[in-house]
Amino acid sequence: MLKRRTIAILTDYGVSDNYNGTLEGVIRKINPDIDITYITPNAKNFNIFTGAYLLNTSYRYFKKNTIFLVIVDPGVGTQRNAILVKTNNYYFVAPDNGVLYPTIVEDNIDKIIRISNKKFYLSESISNTFHGRDIFAPVASYISVGVDLNVFGEEISKSEIVKLDFSYTLERINENKVKACGKIVYIDHFGNIATTIRNVKLRTGEKALVSLRDKQLELRVVRTFAEGKENELVLYSNGYGFIEIGINMSSASNILGVKEGEDVCIEAYIQEDSNHST
Amino acid sequence: MLKRRTIAILTDYGVSDNYNGTLEGVIRKINPDIDITYITPNAKNFNIFTGAYLLNTSYRYFKKNTIFLVIVDPGVGTQRNAILVKTNNYYFVAPDNGVLYPTIVEDNIDKIIRISNKKFYLSESISNTFHGRDIFAPVASYISVGVDLNVFGEEISKSEIVKLDFSYTLERINENKVKACGKIVYIDHFGNIATTIRNVKLRTGEKALVSLRDKQLELRVVRTFAEGKENELVLYSNGYGFIEIGINMSSASNILGVKEGEDVCIEAYIQEDSNHST
């Protein structure tokens, strides 16, 4: 018996409509033994940047050869391409709009296919608004039953696909302090505000200076939001290693009223060991 | 080894409470090898009309012999019947309130059973408010393990069950134009407004006249909402073939403030081929 393959879905189709259900129906018709799960069924509508973050922070926890079906697709029905990517450990099927980019680069691209073989679409005549059902879900499911990747379309190079990154700058102010500038990359349903700033170990217990919009905030650096006092905004490295603003038992986002994509800068003390290691 | 059966759930139980979880527990206790999925776990509360639309537009994408467990049940605990329906390709278990009607008629009714055999209830003494757990889920799960349909209750005829339809009128104004009148059947979480009007190919690029409430709107007919300009309400055939009002990267529903069940009329040019074919 072959091991059951897993398709992990990330869409902005939501939990109230039947779009995700229809995807699952299509997938199971092709492969009844598939194991289907969700990174999330309810990514932010049309938002490629936050969709890319949700994929990038979670994909590595899935077992080898998981097929990721990623549909945040504001350009559906227009000229944008549909792509299939094989990386070192995983498979990805998505519109070519950048949503995969940080992840497939990180896991090392083996092969990119521009999907064009209508034989693997739901039918010859497809809709203009629901390519999740008509193209992406069937292709993901055909991959799961072992169809050779090359038959789905033509191989293209990394230079031909849409780029997207979670960039930030990191500058040493003095021996003990850094200034990092990036963007707000994700606000979760608790109201925690994640930034693109990462790979930096802030010294806990110290105050950091956070600039966002026209605000300057002095926030305490802690290990976990749960160390914050009532009504105290705090700064910490979130579970995925991104620097985040949160608040104990409440919503930082409600208090600060910021949005994803906005600029943020942090001036903070770094841990001694990260200092010495430079 | 028998193939795993699939139960596809559609409820208005929501994603925050434990009602769907309890359903799944009950189902798996009877059939541990079942494959459970959702059309949606969060249909609109008590809303039979929109529940019927969600089922009708998605059921055909599921594999043959899928068992649909459909619970939108404002009349729970009152005199309404519980029914089990076998159609050409599928099985359905639901309260008899019309939610199944358009779908089972479309897929051709083989047999309708009024569920009454308490042997297949969760227990002899059932609650008055949670028939999903006490009647519908166990019956669906017993079907999945092969219990003969006739033992669940008495067969009844199509004339005895509650009707519901997605009707609309279609009138030819002249050689090139039609006037269609129906109802708003569903507003999705993007804010797209689907109407009952369907099976008509509108000519893209032309303007259509849409009447709803006291409003008269001139909307461009497009292939996909993604072709709309910023802030431009557009008209198109949605992924399920129903004529829909949408807007690129925004919510038509927020702008128009309409509700499901309201009347809508459309005057529009039809495609040349659909014209010639008449």
Place this chain on the structure above:
Amino acid sequence: MLKRRTIAILTDYGVSDNYNGTLEGVIRKINPDIDITYITPNAKNFNIFTGAYLLNTSYRYFKKNTIFLVIVDPGVGTQRNAILVKTNNYYFVAPDNGVLYPTIVEDNIDKIIRISNKKFYLSESISNTFHGRDIFAPVASYISVGVDLNVFGEEISKSEIVKLDFSYTLERINENKVKACGKIVYIDHFGNIATTIRNVKLRTGEKALVSLRDKQLELRVVRTFAEGKENELVLYSNGYGFIEIGINMSSASNILGVKEGEDVCIEAYIQEDSNHST
């Protein structure tokens, strides 16, 4: 072939973020044949009391040996313990904050282990904010593949864990009437207001006096909310046996504006048989 084990998840991680998806990835990496389901993916944020209710009212419907992974964890990263509990019929993994307490007591505790063996964590170095991924999910999954419970940590006694209960008082006013006082324990997404008051059979058709906040309400006792007239708040025993305030086709919670944890008292007639049985 071994039977597939089921892990039933209850978290406040929500349906929009990727936290539940990450949990599932971690679980499947350890046990690819696991069957994963949710009591709910979206319990109320940080709310241990309502999380305990959601678990307590649903767990008994799951098949024997189900592993419950319960993560409502406002104290993550602080000194609170992680525990694993074997009861008569089930396994539970959760932070030690009371969320399991009413349930494990009800199903009879066999063994409580304070989780400490880092060998079964996601990695030696874990985060301070995402113990669901780093500790609870891997432990639940290792249980599902048969790891002996004693290797996860040290056994502790019931007296050492955090308590929580759904208490209420019940007082006989006269031969026909009782006065019961408890708390609002859960408000569901329909707006139904469940109280901790239970195990009492109210006489339907009679009026009951309900006190909450500064309000005194005279509500009709019915079998099901569906028996209520338009705009009529009614009182009934909910599907889990807890006395609940609801309203037909509308939201009692929106009308009354109350919150979980608030006090509530009910004076009502009891059923004749429950009277005689005393």
